[in-house]
Amino acid sequence: MGEHGHGHSHVADREADRRYLSAALAVIALFMIVEIVVGVYASSLALISDAGHMLTDAGALALALVAGRLARTPARGAYTFGLKRAEILSAQINGITLFALVGYFLVEGIRRLVSPPEVGGAFVLVTALVGIVVNLIATWLISRGNRQSLNVEGAFQHILNDLYAFLATAVAGLVVLSTGWTRADALAALVVAALMAKAGYGLIRDSARVFLEAAPRGIDPQLLETEMRGITGVVEVHELHVWEVTSGFPALSAHVLVSAEQDCHERRTAVERLLRDRHEIRHTTLQVDHRQDFLPTESLRPRSPEEQDDADHGTGRE
Template sequence: MRTHSHPPGHPHDDAHVGHGHSHGHGTDARRLGIALGITATFMVVEVIGGLVSGSLALLSDAGHMASDVAALALSLFAVRLARRPATPERTYGFHRVEILAAFVNAAALLLLTLWILWEAYTRLAEPSEVQGGVTLAVAVAGLVANLVSAAVLHGGQRDSLNVRGAFLHVLGDLLGSVGAIVASLLVLGTGWTVADAAVSALIGLLILRSAWALLLDSLNVLLEGAPRGLDVRAVRTTLGGVPGVRGVHDLHVWAITAGQPVLTAHVEVAGGADSAEVLVRARQVLRERHGLRHVTLQPGAEGQPCEQREDLHT
């Protein structure tokens, strides 16, 4: 028989977490919607400016903005889908969709960066004429737009990999605008048209590093790895040190999405100890020391095989 217990005065942790994330999703959706509108508008401006001026820096930044429009739209869709309640078939809800969006955005950034680097290489081999004045005007307008979008998304990127993916796209655009400004000033001041391609290559390398980090973070969640920054060995030591606990087995820690770590474990309870009290104490300690709120512990008498133990959800 499987029993689930929640001590008096302690509401189910999942309800609290779900409410907080619902509020966070609403804020994230507003941020993403504003950034999407700004980015889509200036993407068109940069495409026209890049074609008129012949600037690779502007065209590469416009291409990056085009990927941003898709990335922001995907992120916004993922946030809205993640709001949907859990179902009998998807008991954790749709939060993992945000991680999928982050993974896709990271992969798109990597592909876009490779394209920018290839175009920069061909331009370095065969420099082409660049109209510095047009490039400068469009790049400055793009910089203002990207600064606004980055400011809007910055507050949400620390807690959501999905928003972080969108933020990195916009940050890449911001760097692209800065690079286009530098390149246009060099072209206007020195006539050195190679500067346009050289700056584009440098921007590509900067984007590559951030995109790779995002890809690894999202992949870690998808593969149900331990949340970054959480020491599983320390968690095991903490759980094993709770009075009444004689052993910890089958300990697993992963994340449903960024900011929602989950722990499950088999706990050997010492003979004569009250299992319910021991697990309530364990739950409190795990929350206080490691920030773990969604915890499922399966207790059993000391020496009892794991498969014979009853479940107790704390």
């Protein structure tokens, strides 16, 4: 019953995420069109960079929606976990697109610092202030989703960085309007690029950990093995592997040896309970054997050439 309830909650979370992402996409797409028009008219790189960032925001949200739908595909055929890692792929693509934009805005920002064009400060300021409101709404919508999902977190980081970008752009517009110093617009674009680089790095790093099957953050495999060995009757733990199928879906496999007087099934249940209650690892594959029924660990160690020669001579082999 517990597992069923967990699954039902997971489905409900995904449906809520879909609604929040869809609403945020509608808000972002509408304002992006307005910002592109005003940015071109005012010759503002800061506004155009914001619009470009919002274009990736819209793409990130659309990608997150598609990935979320793919992740709900049931396991079948060769895809024994379904397509759950589509969400991680979405997060990695979001991170890569952020870095691609960073390169463009760095080059263009530096060029405009050297040779600044005329910038319509009033247009920049007003559009940025409206953009702050729009992004606050979108950020609030996505923050209500399940941010433990890298897919949702990727979309959230896009929108949150766009909010910071609008704040920088508003400051730049105010400076241009009050002082006429148009280089402020290019400086704002460089600030935006720095924020995008930070967010992109975080997404690529976290999604790469999942693809490389690193242990989930907050779980130390050595400490986990020690805890498992601490269960009454557990003698040894071999071949311990812990990874994430997708964000929020940790999995573990291990070979557990118990003492002769212990019931293997009962000890397996105890290990599963520990993993579930203390570490929220519910997907486990445990092979449990009695210690005396399994070859000693020494026999599993690869022999050195010298040891192999001694063994061959001892058995009369040439």
